[in-house]
Structures are given as structure tokens and as C-alpha cells.
Amino acid sequence: MSSLWPRIEPLLAGVEKPARYIGMERGSQAPEHGPGTVAWLLIYPDTYEIGLPNQGLQILYEILNERHDSVAERAYAPWLDLEGELRTRGIGLFSVDTHRAASDFDVLAFNLSAELVYTNVLNLIDLTGVPVRAVARSEEDPIVIAGGHCAFNPEPMADFVDAFVIGDGEEPVGEVSGVVAAWKRGGRVGGREAVLHDLATVPGVYVPSMYTVEYDGARLLGTTPRYPDVPKTVDKRTVADLADWPYPKNQLVPLIEVVHDRLNVEIFRGCTRGCRFCQAGMITRPVRERPVEQARNMVLDGLRRTGYDEVALTSLSSADFSGIDGLVSSLVNDSTGCPNVGVSLPSLRVDAFTVGLASEIQKVRRTGLTFAPEGGSWRIRQVINKLITEEDLYAAVDGAYSQGWRRVKLYFLVGLPTEMDEDTLGIAELARNVVEVGKRYTKQASATVSVGGFVPKAHTPFQWFGQNGIGELRRKVNLLRDELRRSPAKVRWHDPEATFVEGIVSRGDRRIGAVIERVWRAGGTFQEWSEHFRLDRWTTAMAEEGLDPDWYVTRHRTEDEVLPWDHITAGLHRDFLWQDFQAALAEHGLPDCRWTPCYDCGVCTDYAIEHVVASPVPPAGGSQGTGQDLSTGGSVPIVLGRTPAPVPAKVNDLVPSSSSEAVT
Amino acid sequence: MRGDTGFPVRLKFSEIGKVRFISHRDVARAFERAFRIAELPMAFTLGFSPRPKVSFGLALSVAHESDAEYLDLELTEPVDPESLVGPLTDALPEGISVIGATALADRAPALQESVSLLVWDIEVTNRAGEMPDTLAVARLAAAVMATTTLPTARTRKGRETTEDIRPVLRMIEVRGQGECGVLLRAELSTQPVAVRPGELVAALDADLVELRSRRVAQWIERGGARLEPLVADQRAEETARAS
Structure with a gap:
């Protein structure tokens, strides 16, 4: 044809x-x-x-x-x-x-x-x-x-x-x-x-x-x-060495504006931070870093070929790339590297090292930095294994404001296992303190708190956990909004109704197919677009199929329950996931296994593959704040009070919108 | 373009085919990328957010083609303008071609202010999408030329207004038949109001619709003469040219 x-x-x-x-x-x-x-x-x-x-x-x-x-x-x-x-x-x-x-x-x-x-x-x-x-x-x-x-x-x-x-x-x-x-x-x-x-x-x-x-x-x-x-x-299939796959070689350059409209170079795949809510981190193990020289060449070739003036070094946590220092400084400080080009690191982790890195690469237009502490208290952050201390966060925020950023965005999840209202109120406390830190530098200091309802995912330690219902998530969001009503911190939240439907589908079994078909036949397309999403289409379809939404969404599963995805494996042993769930409930954190002895989650041993790192020395900032700073030790390389130099970084920014954020 | 320290250049380009569906802003972005790919020594604005010194001529609406678009840019060093044509065309999306380049005089007036006349080829069908009667369309064109007013319903900023577009219309005539419709040529002033080909067609007859339009020329009028924008403000001496 x-x-x-x-x-x-x-x-x-x-x-x-x-x-x-x-x-x-x-x-x-x-x-x-x-x-x-x-x-x-x-x-x-x-x-x-x-x-x-x-x-x-x-x-x-x-x-x-x-x-x-x-x-x-x-x-x-x-x-x-x-x-x-x-x-x-x-x-x-x-x-x-x-x-x-x-x-x-x-x-x-x-x-x-x-x-x-x-x-x-x-x-x-x-x-x-x-x-x-x-x-x-x-x-x-x-x-x-x-x-x-x-x-x-x-x-x-x-x-x-x-x-x-x-x-x-x-x-x-x-x-x-x-x-x-x-x-x-x-x-x-x-x-x-x-x-x-x-x-x-x-x-x-x-x-x-x-x-x-x-x-x-x-x-x-x-x-x-x-x-x-x-x-x-x-x-699952796993590419053992990313160096064998330097793709895309010819990244597409769209004629109209799209999301992430820039050159993207994947610097590593996989993540071993072990955040227990994060499906992406669990199912993409082990870590496979691209050689620094290859990453650098992909950036330089890509910029020359596409004409883009911005490159994102992508991964699940780019500051964790062991060769990040060398890569960033070779791109930013080398005059043959990227003149007038912006470099961004999506998925920044929360610490001062990262802010130092961000300030090195983003020399102009420091409008917003985004951090994801995910939980409002140290206790809940141990539960989810996102081991960021308050000191880490405030040091990062202090670094950000002192170096010219004016707005900080904080991402949190609500509806996490063992969560109590004091954890939710802890989010407000963190936000208020962040604004206070900012006020030392600028009267206009503000923070945006983005709250998403937690959806438990397959192949994670939380795959057995009963998700919070719509009412409970809404109550928690309102608790937070009330608490921050008179604060300069603004609260944004994901629609709990959409979160509920994600919950139906994410741990759904084969019977949910008929529900998806009914929603589609009733005209429910583009459900990711809030103006087209309607909860009642889903609840009606569930009722017509004789299925109970709460059985799928809010019910806790038991250890012996056969899960719909048990015949699919990401290499993670079911025992490991269950034990990690129990460790979560006991508020025990787990270190980043890239730099610490293997705790045998199952992936490397079963697949006879291992982490591939670009540098034998881990990046500064240590492993998740677990007290085991494996870097050169001591203070983090952050330059305080440096005045941003007006170096040309962006060309004719026709849409000064979200693209001005350092992180998305 | 203010060529206080740099070397201003005016480019002429065409925009033909599928690429006509991108917006004026998208064209601007494509040029910015092309300047980088071709490694032009662009001059930048000063300030916190430096931008390359580029200024575009009149916007071309989405879905309209053109044989004659223009933009001015400023370089930091003298470059033979002709040497830009090939590399830029290679770096631009398919369908956008740089077809001329000239060194521009310092302090030449901006394109948006100096271009005063636009020439359009417009293919029209009837509402049913069929070929209209050529003679009937020719009579409509002649009748409009013979009148002194042409009140037209226009939507401006979401409001319906009626405006007289006759003062803007310099000439309209039938040129023959296109693939699907009758081909009109129209000359429209850019002042005091900008009139789109579709608005002109609707004003001509309610049963006619614009199928496809192509801007075939833009003119700068000075002292009664029509000047091609590449020529109008050309640098007098050859100082801008590389030896």
C-alpha cells in the first residue's frame, strides 16, 4: 500500500x-x-x-x-x-x-x-x-x-x-x-x-x-x-553492558515543541538505591554505567548533529553516576565541549554535593531546583528506604538558595506503608523550614510541595501493601493543605481518583482486561489527561464485571497469595522482596549495594551479570546518608556564595516556562 | 537589525510542502538549531539570558506556503553571505530552503516595519470542495476591484467584528486553474490591518473556500518603487564580505 x-x-x-x-x-x-x-x-x-x-x-x-x-x-x-x-x-x-x-x-x-x-x-x-x-x-x-x-x-x-x-x-x-x-x-x-x-x-x-x-x-x-x-x-532481558548500545545515535529532533525537548543521553541504566516504592529501580537492576568517554562523545556528537542547546544526562539518579564529576566538568569547562549549552541532570538526589554539581552546570537562569525526599519524617523515609536526613535536605536547600536559585520544588508520596498523620504533617514542617532557609537569602523564597498518592507496584517490596483509598488520600492532602494554608509553600497534588484507577490496573489480573475494554468502549481514551479522566467510567465497568475495586486496590495481600505477575520475574527473589517489606515495616534501611557488599536480591546472582561502573571511586555524597560516606570523605564539594556568571546558556528561549527548571 | 558592532545579514527562504504545518515559532526554533548545526558565528544579546540576535519578518500562518520569507541575523565576523545558503538549507527541515542571503546595511529598518506589500497565490474551491466556474470567480474578482468598500467579518482576539478590507486589497485576479480549484493572485497591504487569504476569499463570496495559499512575494515600497527585501537595504560597500 x-x-x-x-x-x-x-x-x-x-x-x-x-x-x-x-x-x-x-x-x-x-x-x-x-x-x-x-x-x-x-x-x-x-x-x-x-x-x-x-x-x-x-x-x-x-x-x-x-x-x-x-x-x-x-x-x-x-x-x-x-x-x-x-x-x-x-x-x-x-x-x-x-x-x-x-x-x-x-x-x-x-x-x-x-x-x-x-x-x-x-x-x-x-x-x-x-x-x-x-x-x-x-x-x-x-x-x-x-x-x-x-x-x-x-x-x-x-x-x-x-x-x-x-x-x-x-x-x-x-x-x-x-x-x-x-x-x-x-x-x-x-x-x-x-x-x-x-x-x-x-x-x-x-x-x-x-x-x-x-x-x-x-x-x-x-x-x-x-x-x-x-x-x-x-x-526479563538485561543488556549486560550499555557500552555495546550507544543508542540513539541519531536522536529525533521534532519540529514542534515536545516534553523533554533537548538532547538526552542515557548515562546509566538501573539503580541500586533500593527505594522500596520505586518499581523502576527494582526492575532495572543491576546498574550499568556507560563509559565516561562514550557518554561524552554521545553528548558532543548529538549536539553537533541536532543543533540542540541543552542536553540532559539521563538515568534514574544521575548524580550517582560514578563518573559524574569528570563528565560534567569535561562538558562544561572544556571550551571545545559545549559552549552556550545547558546541561541538566533530571532526578537529582537530595544533598549538597548534587547542588554543587547543579550549580556547576547551570550557570545562568537558576529559577527552580527539584528534590524528592518522598517522605515527611525520618521514620517514614527509613520505611521506604529513601535515606535522606533533614540535614541533607536543608544543606541542599541552603546551597541552592545561596547560589542563586529562588524556588525549590519538593516531591512527596502519601499513602505509604505505616504512614501516620505525623508523617504527613512532617511534610508541612519540612516545607516551612525550607522556606525559612530560603528567606536567609531572598524575601521571595518559596517552595512548591508536590504530593502524589502512592500506588504499590509489581516486583517491589510493597507489592503486598494495600493502597490508601480515595477518601484517605484526600484527607491527607487536605491535612497538608490546612497546615500550609498561611505558608508561602504551595501544595500541588495528583488527583486521588486517578491514583485509585492506577491502583486497579497496576496490580490487576487478567480479569481487569474486560474493565479496560468497557472503559474504552464507553469513550474513555486519554485517561492521563485530567480533562478526559472520569472515575465513574471505571467504577461502572468494575461493577458490570462483578469486580470489587477495593479487593484490587486497598486490600493487603498475604505472603502466600499467588500474585498475578508471579510467572514474570525481574530476577528479584520473592523471599528478598518479602524480607525487604518486613524490614520496611521494622523501619530498617538498606544501603546502596553498588558500593557495599551484596545482600543478594537475586538479580546479579541469577543472571550472572554485575554492576558496571564508569569509575572505581564512588561519587561524593556517599550512599544514601546511611552513615557510610564512601567518597573521599569529609565536606562536600560545594562552593557557597559564588555569584552566577552570566554565561550564554540558552538561545532565544521562546517559552520561558518549565524548561527553565533544572530538574523535571 | 542594529548592526552596531556585528555584521548583519538578511536571509530569504521558502517554506513548501508538509513543513507548512509548523508554526512561525517552530520555524524560528528550526533556524536557531540550524545556526548551531552550521556553526555560524552568531552575535548574542547581552544580559542574564543571552539570545542570538535574530529578527524575523512577518509571521506565516500555519498551513500557508511561501516562496519569499525573510529574516535578519547578526554575526560577529564577516562571512560571505552566499556561503550560508547551502549549509543552512542542509541544516533546516525538509521543505525550508534558504534561497538568498545578503549583507545588510547597519541600522537597516526592521522587516516587520518595512515590508508593506504581500503577494499571494490562493487556490479556491466551492464549499463542496469542487472546482468553481473560473469565469464566475474572475467576475467576482473584477467586481471587488470595482467597489470601494469590502466589509468583512473577522475574528480578532475572540471577538467578531466587521471591518472594511478594501483599502488593504491592491489587486486580485484569476490566474487560471490549479489541481483542484481556481487560482487567484492577490496583492495585500500589510497596513492598517493584516488580512489573511482565507478572510479575503470569504469576503469575495460566501461559497468559496481557501484550499491552499502560497506567499509568492514580499515587497518594501519606497518612493513609489517596489524593492525586493534582499536588495532594499543591502550593504552599500563590500565591507561585510570576506575577502
Whole structure:
């Protein structure tokens, strides 16, 4: 089939932000499809502005297009206005690269990075003209694949996705391509069942239809393979050394503004801080740092090629990169490095070392710095293993204000295990003290407190914990708002109703699929967008399916309960997770295992892989404030009172908005 | 552009095809990236947030194409303007091409103030999306030229107003048939009000709709003459050129 562009083009003058649909980014490709190649359509199930910067999707886009047996293009969820026009005219979902119909591809591959996008996935499968339920698809229909962090509990999407890829996608995409190519070449013998069966034997690939789920009433009995050669447990895939994968090599440069609109260079994957609420940290172990020289080259090449004036060194906690000092100073202080370029470190940890680092890289426009203490008291921070002392926080804040920052943003979770009102009120106390510290430097000192309701996630020590209900979360938010009513600290919070629905889905089982389908059929797309989210669609769908939301969301699980994701593993031993949960309840912290002896969570030992670090010396600031400062020791390298030099860092900032934040 | 210390340059570029769906601001951002990719010695503004010295001409609305857009920029060292054309075009999105460059006189008036006349090619269909009768459209154009007023409903800042756009309309005529509709050429003053091609078409006849428009020229009018903006304020001597 040829391009749908002539049919799409006349619709674009009448829709919002038409450039979402034209492609043409620097770095985009127009691959030649052919009978011998497997054509992948990589789909981000949200708008172009949200989806384009996704690094996972861009990495796979390049890897698949480099291979001889595959090609890849991209698609994003069209906004409601264009979707309406497409449906009216019988035009389906299309790729933005060559405007080819999605139905012409062999594989539709979805990135699942949040639960609330699930209804969009169904909508996009439907917009392609493919049956939303996997069981109804014919051998001519594309194979629907999904990956991303949410794939670690695949069950809620098991009815709609043919195969999930668990863990790092760099290696398995090629193997999946190989299986599909062989099936196509062989005349699709055995139909869909045959190719899905073959896919189920690829390490890291989970094919839900190859497994039987048994229940006893509400209780799950187990998820077992239907064939002897299908694995009982699907292990995640892990790239052993990031140095082998310097992707994306040609980061896409969008023509319109998108989130994270800058060069992004991943400096390491994985995290061993062991924050117990954090699924990303748990499922991406071990830590794999990129060699400093490679990271530096990726930054310099990327800047030259893209023309961006800002680069983010990305990871789950960038200040923990063992080579961070050398990397940052070689980028910032080297005149051949990045003149007039801003460097940012998303996910800053809370300590003065980090602020020193931030001040080194952000020499102008110090408007906001963000820290995430997550818990309002030392006690609760031990529970969640986010071991930041108040002294750490105030030193960081003091450093920030003294060096020219005027606004501090603090992230907290409420609804954590063992949480009491004094923990919640502790958030207010911290915020007030932060403002007091700031007032020593500026009368305009302010702090923004962002509060999110905690959603327990699969493969974390808190996977057994009963989430706080809507009323309880709302009560805690109100407690905090009342407490800060007369303070310059402002409170922002995530909608507890959306948090509740995330709770239904994040630990949902296969029965939740029917609920997702009902919400989608009732028109519930773009659920991540508050103006389109409606709780009643979800509660109605749960009632129609005879399912009790509280059973899924607020109920504590017992140690012996079979969990819906027990047949998927990130390498973490169930015993380790349970013991870590018990340690949490006993308020015991656990150190960062990158720099301390192994406590055997299971990942490195089972997978025969280990941490890869860029420098033998850990960065300053120590390990999580556990008292074991493994750095050169003593004071943190922070320069107080240095006047920010007006060095050109940003060019013609047409939107002085959130981009001025050092951290997002 | 104030060329007090630097070397001002005026660029002419076209914007054709899919890229017409990006906004004026997006075009500006694409140029900023292109200046970096081509490693131009840009002059920066002073202050806490230094920005490259660039000033754009009149905005081109989303979905409109153009053969003749302009921008002024300032460099810190003399560069042969012609040498910018290729590298910048390579660094810009497909569909945006730099087609001319000239050294600009110091203190040349800004494009937004000096450009006074815009020439548009507009393809129109009827409401049903069909080819209108060419002769009928030609008669409409002639009739409008013969009148002295052309009251037009316009939305400005969310308010519906009726304004007379006849003083802005210098010329309108039928040029022939396009792929799907009748091709009109219109000349519009930039003052006192900016009129969009779609507004002009609607004022011509309620049954006509704008299908596609392309700005084909911009003129600076001085002393009764029409001057191409690349030529109007060209640097008199060749001092800006690299030897």
C-alpha cells in the first residue's frame, strides 16, 4: 500500500497542532518495505508531544532499521479531533514517517509506560482496523507486541496483546523479528498459534495466550503454560553492558515543541538505591554505567548533529553516576565541549554535593531546583528506604538558595506503608523550614510541595501493601493543605481518583482486561489527561464485571497469595522482596549495594551479570546518608556564595516556562 | 537589525510542502538549531539570558506556503553571505530552503516595519470542495476591484467584528486553474490591518473556500518603487564580505 498522505493532508488545516502528524524530524527515516523484511510500527499510545522524546522507542527504531530483516516506523495517538476525521472517512492509524497505514505493518509494538494509557492502546488497535481482542485476530492481522515498565505486570493487557517483551528491548527485538520473518517466509504455516508459540520460546517474551489462568472464586490459583516448551516463568532481558548500545545515535529532533525537548543521553541504566516504592529501580537492576568517554562523545556528537542547546544526562539518579564529576566538568569547562549549552541532570538526589554539581552546570537562569525526599519524617523515609536526613535536605536547600536559585520544588508520596498523620504533617514542617532557609537569602523564597498518592507496584517490596483509598488520600492532602494554608509553600497534588484507577490496573489480573475494554468502549481514551479522566467510567465497568475495586486496590495481600505477575520475574527473589517489606515495616534501611557488599536480591546472582561502573571511586555524597560516606570523605564539594556568571546558556528561549527548571 | 558592532545579514527562504504545518515559532526554533548545526558565528544579546540576535519578518500562518520569507541575523565576523545558503538549507527541515542571503546595511529598518506589500497565490474551491466556474470567480474578482468598500467579518482576539478590507486589497485576479480549484493572485497591504487569504476569499463570496495559499512575494515600497527585501537595504560597500 502506498502513502495515506494525500487523504490525510486535507484534514490537517482543520485540526489542532497539525505538525503532530507530518513527521520529517531530523533523524527520521523512510525505510523501504519489502516482502523479505518484518515491518514494525512502534507506537506510543499518547500524543506526539508526549511520545516523541521516548528514548526506548527511539532506540528500537534505530536498531530495527539497522537490521537487514526489519524496518521500523513510528505512530502516536492522534488527538480526538483528527481521530474523529479519520474514523468518519474510514482512514486508519498511520505512521508519521511515510504515512503508511498501520494495518500494512507486520508488528504493532506499543510502549507501555503508564497504566492510564491502556485504553488508548485498545483504541489504536481498533483504529488500525484490527480486532482489539487477540483471540479474534486472523493470521493476516499484525502481531501486537508491548514492552516498557508496565509490561512487568502484563495481565491486565493480556487479552489484547499477543506478546510482551519483558525488560531491555535492544536484544529481543531482533530475535522477535527473526521468528516473525521465518513464519512469513514459510507461508505462515500453522497460523497465528504457530508464530505465537514460537515467540513464547524467545527468552524474555511472554505470550499470554500460551498460558492458562485458574481462579478459585476471587482468588488466583496460578498462571501455567499450555505447552511443555513454554517457560513456567518468563525472565526479563538485561543488556549486560550499555557500552555495546550507544543508542540513539541519531536522536529525533521534532519540529514542534515536545516534553523533554533537548538532547538526552542515557548515562546509566538501573539503580541500586533500593527505594522500596520505586518499581523502576527494582526492575532495572543491576546498574550499568556507560563509559565516561562514550557518554561524552554521545553528548558532543548529538549536539553537533541536532543543533540542540541543552542536553540532559539521563538515568534514574544521575548524580550517582560514578563518573559524574569528570563528565560534567569535561562538558562544561572544556571550551571545545559545549559552549552556550545547558546541561541538566533530571532526578537529582537530595544533598549538597548534587547542588554543587547543579550549580556547576547551570550557570545562568537558576529559577527552580527539584528534590524528592518522598517522605515527611525520618521514620517514614527509613520505611521506604529513601535515606535522606533533614540535614541533607536543608544543606541542599541552603546551597541552592545561596547560589542563586529562588524556588525549590519538593516531591512527596502519601499513602505509604505505616504512614501516620505525623508523617504527613512532617511534610508541612519540612516545607516551612525550607522556606525559612530560603528567606536567609531572598524575601521571595518559596517552595512548591508536590504530593502524589502512592500506588504499590509489581516486583517491589510493597507489592503486598494495600493502597490508601480515595477518601484517605484526600484527607491527607487536605491535612497538608490546612497546615500550609498561611505558608508561602504551595501544595500541588495528583488527583486521588486517578491514583485509585492506577491502583486497579497496576496490580490487576487478567480479569481487569474486560474493565479496560468497557472503559474504552464507553469513550474513555486519554485517561492521563485530567480533562478526559472520569472515575465513574471505571467504577461502572468494575461493577458490570462483578469486580470489587477495593479487593484490587486497598486490600493487603498475604505472603502466600499467588500474585498475578508471579510467572514474570525481574530476577528479584520473592523471599528478598518479602524480607525487604518486613524490614520496611521494622523501619530498617538498606544501603546502596553498588558500593557495599551484596545482600543478594537475586538479580546479579541469577543472571550472572554485575554492576558496571564508569569509575572505581564512588561519587561524593556517599550512599544514601546511611552513615557510610564512601567518597573521599569529609565536606562536600560545594562552593557557597559564588555569584552566577552570566554565561550564554540558552538561545532565544521562546517559552520561558518549565524548561527553565533544572530538574523535571 | 542594529548592526552596531556585528555584521548583519538578511536571509530569504521558502517554506513548501508538509513543513507548512509548523508554526512561525517552530520555524524560528528550526533556524536557531540550524545556526548551531552550521556553526555560524552568531552575535548574542547581552544580559542574564543571552539570545542570538535574530529578527524575523512577518509571521506565516500555519498551513500557508511561501516562496519569499525573510529574516535578519547578526554575526560577529564577516562571512560571505552566499556561503550560508547551502549549509543552512542542509541544516533546516525538509521543505525550508534558504534561497538568498545578503549583507545588510547597519541600522537597516526592521522587516516587520518595512515590508508593506504581500503577494499571494490562493487556490479556491466551492464549499463542496469542487472546482468553481473560473469565469464566475474572475467576475467576482473584477467586481471587488470595482467597489470601494469590502466589509468583512473577522475574528480578532475572540471577538467578531466587521471591518472594511478594501483599502488593504491592491489587486486580485484569476490566474487560471490549479489541481483542484481556481487560482487567484492577490496583492495585500500589510497596513492598517493584516488580512489573511482565507478572510479575503470569504469576503469575495460566501461559497468559496481557501484550499491552499502560497506567499509568492514580499515587497518594501519606497518612493513609489517596489524593492525586493534582499536588495532594499543591502550593504552599500563590500565591507561585510570576506575577502
